[in-house]
Amino acid sequence: MSDHALSAGHGHDDHIHPEPTSFLSKYVFSLDHKIIGIQFLFSGIIMFWIGGLLALAVRWQLAWPWKPIPILSELWADYGYRLPPEYYNKLFTMHATVMIFFVIIPLLTGAFGNFLIPLMIGARDMAFPKLNMYSYWAMWPAIILMTYSFFTPGGAAEAGWTSYPTLSTFSWSTPGSLDGQTLWLMSLLFAGISSLMGSINYITTIIMLRAPGMKMFRLPMTVWAMFITALLQAFALPVLTSALIMQLLDRTIGTNFFAPANWMVANSGNVVGGGQILLFQHLFWFYSHPAVYIMILPGMGMVSDILSTFSRKPLFGYKPMVFSISAIAGLGFIVWGHHMFQSGMNPALGATFMLSTMMIALPSAIKTFNWLGTMWGGRIQFTSPMLNAIGFVAMFVIGGLSGIFMAATPVDMHIHDTYFIVGHIHYVLFGGSTFAIFAGVYYWFPKMFGRMMNERLGKIHFFLSFTFFNGTFFLMHIIGMHGHPRRIADPSVYEFLRGSGVVGMNQFMTINAMLLGLAQLVIVYNFFYSLFFGPKAPANPWHANTLEWCCPSPPPYYNFLKIPTVYRMAYEYSSEGSEPLDYWPQDQPEKSDVVEAHVETH
Amino acid sequence: MKTDRLWTLLFAIGAIFATGCFIYARTDADWWLVPNVSSMGREIDHLFIIILWITGIVFIGTQIVLCYTLWTFADAPGRKAQYVHGQMKLEVIWTIIPASILVFLALYQMGTWSKIKFRSSLPKVQPVAEVTGRQFQWLFRYAGDDRRLHTDDDIITVNDFHFVKNEPTVIHLKSQDVLHAFFLPQFRIKQDAVPGLTIPVWFDSDTSGKFELVCAELCGWGHYKMRGNVTVHETQAEFDTWLKKAKTEQNRDQLALANAANGG
Ligand SMILES: [Cu+2]
Ligand SMILES: [Cu+2]
Numbered sequence: 001m002s003d004h005a006l007s008a009g010h011g012h013d014d015h016i017h018p019e020p021t022s023f024l025s026k027y028v029f030s031l032d033h034k035i036i037g038i039q040f041l042f043s044g045i046i047m048f049w050i051g052g053l054l055a056l057a058v059r060w061q062l063a064w065p066w067k068p069i070p071i072l073s074e075l076w077a078d079y080g081y082r083l084p085p086e087y088y089n090k091l092f093t094m095h096a097t098v099m100i101f102f103v104i105i106p107l108l109t110g111a112f113g114n115f116l117i118p119l120m121i122g123a124r125d126m127a128f129p130k131l132n133m134y135s136y137w138a139m140w141p142a143i144i145l146m147t148y149s150f151f152t153p154g155g156a157a158e159a160g161w162t163s164y165p166t167l168s169t170f171s172w173s174t175p176g177s178l179d180g181q182t183l184w185l186m187s188l189l190f191a192g193i194s195s196l197m198g199s200i201n202y203i204t205t206i207i208m209l210r211a212p213g214m215k216m217f218r219l220p221m222t223v224w225a226m227f228i229t230a231l232l233q234a235f236a237l238p239v240l241t242s243a244l245i246m247q248l249l250d251r252t253i254g255t256n257f258f259a260p261a262n263w264m265v266a267n268s269g270n271v272v273g274g275g276q277i278l279l280f281q282h283l284f285w286f287y288s289h290p291a292v293y294i295m296i297l298p299g300m301g302m303v304s305d306i307l308s309t310f311s312r313k314p315l316f317g318y319k320p321m322v323f324s325i326s327a328i329a330g331l332g333f334i335v336w337g338h339h340m341f342q343s344g345m346n347p348a349l350g351a352t353f354m355l356s357t358m359m360i361a362l363p364s365a366i367k368t369f370n371w372l373g374t375m376w377g378g379r380i381q382f383t384s385p386m387l388n389a390i391g392f393v394a395m396f397v398i399g400g401l402s403g404i405f406m407a408a409t410p411v412d413m414h415i416h417d418t419y420f421i422v423g424h425i426h427y428v429l430f431g432g433s434t435f436a437i438f439a440g441v442y443y444w445f446p447k448m449f450g451r452m453m454n455e456r457l458g459k460i461h462f463f464l465s466f467t468f469f470n471g472t473f474f475l476m477h478i479i480g481m482h483g484h485p486r487r488i489a490d491p492s493v494y495e496f497l498r499g500s501g502v503v504g505m506n507q508f509m510t511i512n513a514m515l516l517g518l519a520q521l522v523i524v525y526n527f528f529y530s531l532f533f534g535p536k537a538p539a540n541p542w543h544a545n546t547l548e549w550c551c552p553s554p555p556p557y558y559n560f561l562k563i564p565t566v567y568r569m570a571y572e573y574s575s576e577g578s579e580p581l582d583y584w585p586q587d588q589p590e591k592s593d594v595v596e597a598h599v600e601t602h
Numbered sequence: 603m604k605t606d607r608l609w610t611l612l613f614a615i616g617a618i619f620a621t622g623c624f625i626y627a628r629t630d631a632d633w634w635l636v637p638n639v640s641s642m643g644r645e646i647d648h649l650f651i652i653i654l655w656i657t658g659i660v661f662i663g664t665q666i667v668l669c670y671t672l673w674t675f676a677d678a679p680g681r682k683a684q685y686v687h688g689q690m691k692l693e694v695i696w697t698i699i700p701a702s703i704l705v706f707l708a709l710y711q712m713g714t715w716s717k718i719k720f721r722s723s724l725p726k727v728q729p730v731a732e733v734t735g736r737q738f739q740w741l742f743r744y745a746g747d748d749r750r751l752h753t754d755d756d757i758i759t760v761n762d763f764h765f766v767k768n769e770p771t772v773i774h775l776k777s778q779d780v781l782h783a784f785f786l787p788q789f790r791i792k793q794d795a796v797p798g799l800t801i802p803v804w805f806d807s808d809t810s811g812k813f814e815l816v817c818a819e820l821c822g823w824g825h826y827k828m829r830g831n832v833t834v835h836e837t838q839a840e841f842d843t844w845l846k847k848a849k850t851e852q853n854r855d856q857l858a859l860a861n862a863a864n865g866g
Binding site for chain 2: 084085086088089158159160164166167170173174175259260261263273276277278311312313314315316317318319320342343344347348350351354355358359361362365366368369370372373375376377378379380381382387390391393394397398401402404405407408409410411413414416417418463466467470474475477478479481482483485487488489490493494495496499500501502505571573574575576582
C-alpha cells in the first residue's frame with residue numbers, strides 16, 4: 001500500500017489502457033514506445049545499408065578513379081559506364097546525410113531512446129504517446145523526399161552534408177543545386193521536426209514519469225545520456241531549422257540571406273546580395289557541432305551500463321560521469337567555430353574557440369578513465385555486447401585524441417578539409433556510435449524480441465567489424481596528414497598524391513571497406529534468424545540491475561503490471577551479502593528476494 | 603571461459619597497428635607530412651609533432667591499461683569483482699592532469715596562429731598578386747609596370763602562380779562564385795576564398811622550384827580538378843623575366859605578327 005501512496009505524487013495512474021487489437025494500430029500507427037522504438041530500429045537498419053553502399057561507391061572511385069563500378073556502372077552508360085564527377089559529389093553528400101540524419105540519430109535516440117527510457121525509469125509509456133508516433137512518421141516524408149531527389153533533373157544534392165552557400169543556394173553552381181538541394185532542405189526539415197518531437201517527449205517523460213524512488217541521481221547512465229542529448233537537440237535544432245528555412249527562402253524566393261552585399265555573380269550583370277555567406281556556417285555549426293554529441297552521448301550512456309553489467313562491478317564514478325556529459329553538452333554550445341578556423345572568420349575568434357575546444361576534450365577524457373576504472377578489478381565477461389562496448393572505448397580514444405589536432409588552429413591549417421578529419425569523424429561515429437549501436441542491439445535484443453541472439457555469430461561479427469573498421473579508417477589519418485584533400489573525385493590529379501604509397505593506401509582502405517560491408521551480413525543474418533528461431537529469452541538474461549530487466553521479455557503492452565519502486569542506483573554488482581548472486585536489481589528491497597526471484601525464473 | 607581473455611589480443615593488435623602506422627609513416631615520404639618549404643610550415647610541423655607525441659603517449663598508455671585490465675580481470679572460476687563506486691582522489695588527478703595538458707597545448711598554439719593569421723602580423727609589402735577562385739580555376743592578377751592592381755597593364759594568368767624565394771609574400775584572396783580554398787600543402791597554408799570578402803594571406807618559401815596549389819573547399823562538379831601550378835623563383839630578377847614573358851604572351855597579336863612576317 002505504501003507504494004501506492006508514493007506513486008500518487010508522481011502523476012501515475014494505475015489504470016492500464018486496453019491493448020490495441022487491430023494490426024494497424026498495434027504495429028503501424030502504434031502509440032506504444034516499444035513498437036515505435038523497434039520501428040526506428042528497422043528503418044535505421046535499412047538506411048544503414050543505403051548509406052553504407054553509397055560509401056562503398058565513394059571508396060571505389062578513390063581507389064580506382066573512373067574504373068566502372070561493378071553493377072552500378074550501368075546507370076552511367078552515357079558516360080562510358082564511368083562515374084560522373086558530379087555524381088561522386090552526390091555520393092558523399094548523401095552518404096553523410098543518410099548516416100547522420102537517418103541512421104545514427106534515429107537509431108540512438110529514436111530506437112534506443114524510445115525503447116529504453118520508459119522501461120528504465122519504470123513508466124508505462126512516454127509522456128506524449130501520440131507525439132511519439134508523429135515523431136516516427138515524420139521520418140518518412142524526410143526519407144521519401146531524399147530518395148525522390150535522386151530522380152529529379154540534376155539529381156540529388158551535391159553540396160556536401162554541410163551544404164555551404166553559395167554552392168547550395170544558386171542553381172547555376174552545380175547540377176545538384178537544381179531541385180535536388182531544395183528537396184534536401186525540405187527533407188531535413190522533416191527529420192528535424194521528428195527529432196524535436198522526440199526530444200520534447202524524452203525530456204518530459206524523464207522529468208515527470210520516473211517511478212517512485214527513481215531520483216535523478218539514481219537514473220542509469222543510459223537515461224542520463226538520453227536526457228542530456230534531448231536537451232541538446234531541443235536547444236540546437238531550432239537554429240538549424242532557421243538556417244535551413246533561410247536557405248530554402250534564398251533558393252526559392254530570392255531572399256539573399258547568404259549572398260554577400262552588392263555581389264555580382266561571375267560578371268553576369270546581375271547584382272544580388274545583402275547577406276553574409278559565413279552566417280550560414282555559423283548557424284549550421286551551432287547545431288551541427290552539438291549534433292556530434294547528439295550522436296555520441298547516447299552511445300556513451302549505453303556503453304557505461306553495459307560495461308558495468310559485464311564487469312559485474314558498479315560503474316566507476318557515477319557522478320563524475322553525469323557531470324562530464326553535462327559539461328560536454330554545455331561546452332558543446334561554445335565550440336562550433338572550430339569548424340571555421342580557415343573560413344575567413346576573425347582569427348582572434350579562432351583563438352578563443354581553440355581554447356574552448358581543447359577544454360571539451362576534458363570531459364571525454366574523464367569518461368574514458370572512468371570506463372577503465374569500471375572494468376579494473378571486475379570480473380569481465382566477454383559477451384558480444386561487452387566486446388562491442390570495449391571496442392567503443394578503444395576506438396573512441398582514437399577519435400577523441402585525433403580531435404586535438406584539429407582543435408589546434410595552426411595545425412588545423414594543414415589538416416582542415418583533408419582525410420585526417422574524415423578519419424577522425426569516422427573513429428567517433430563508426431568506432432564510437434556504431435559500435436555502441438551494435439553493443440545495444442546485442443544487449444537489448446532479448447528484451448525487445450524475447451529471444452536470444454547467437455553469441456558465436458555475435459563474436460565473429462565483432463571480430464570482423466573491429467578488424468576491417470581499423471583497416472578502413474586508420475590510414476585516413478596518414479593520407480590526411482600527407483595532404484590528401486577530402487571530397488575530391490580523383491586524387492591522381494595531384495602530383496603529390498600519385499606516389500605508390502598514397503595510391504596503395506587508398507586501395508587498401510577500399511578493400512577493407514568492402515570487407516567491412518560484407519561482415520555486416522553476419523549481424524543481419526544473426527538478427528533475423530534469432531528473431532524467429534533464437535532460444536527464448538528469460539526476463540533478465542544478463543543478470544542486470546536496471547528496471548527493464550524486471551519485466552518479462554518482451555515486456556507486455558503496459559510494461560509494468562505494478563509500477564516498480566526504486567530503492568537504489570542501478571549498479572549494485574558484487575556487493576557484500578548477495579552470494580550466490582552478484583546483482584541486486586533496483587526494484588528489490590531485500591537481497592533475499594532476488595535470490596528467490598532468481599530461483600523462480602530457472 | 604578461460605580462453606575468453608584472448609580477446610585482449612585483438613585490442614592489443616589494433617593498438618599496435620595504429621602506433622605502427624605512425625612509426626612507419628616517418629620513414630616513407632608518401633606517408634608522412636608532405637615536405638615543407640615555408641618558415642611558418644616549420645612551426646606548424648613542430649606543433650603537429652608535439653601533439654602527435656602527447657596524444658601518442660596518452661594513446662599507448664590508455665591502450666596498455668585497457669589490455670592489462672582485460673587480461674587480468676577476465677572472468678575466471680572463483681574470481682570476485684571488487685565492490686567500489688569510485689574514488690575522489692583519482693577523479694581529481696585525472697581531471698587536473700589532462701586539463702593542464704590541454705590548456706598548455708592551447709596556449710602553446712597561440713603564437714604561431716597569430717603570426718600566420720592575425721592581420722597585425724601581415725608583412726608590410728605589396729601583394730604579389732590578387733588571387734580569384736572561380737569554377738574551376740585560379741586567376742592570378744599581377745601588377746604591371748605601374749605596380750598597381752586593377753589597371754590596364756595588369757597581367758593575368760590562369761592556374762599559374764609565381765613568387766620569389768625567401769620573400770614574405772602576400773596575396774589578396776577572392777572568389778567569384780562559390781567557396782573555394784587556397785591550399786598549399788607544401789607550405790601548410792589554407793584559407794577559404796569567400797565571395798564578397800577579400801582576405802589577405804601571407805607565406806614564404808625557403809626553396810625554389812615547382813609546387814602544387816589545391817582547392818580544398820567543395821566548389822562543384824569540377825572541384826577535384828581545380829589544381830594550380832606554383833613556381834618559386836630563385837631571385838626577383840628571375841621572377842621579373844617570367845612576368846615580362848607572361849606580359850608579352852598576354853599582349854600577343856597574331857595579326858601584327860602576320861603583318862610583320864609578310865611585310866618584312
Ligand atoms: Cu565540432
Ligand atoms: Cu574546389
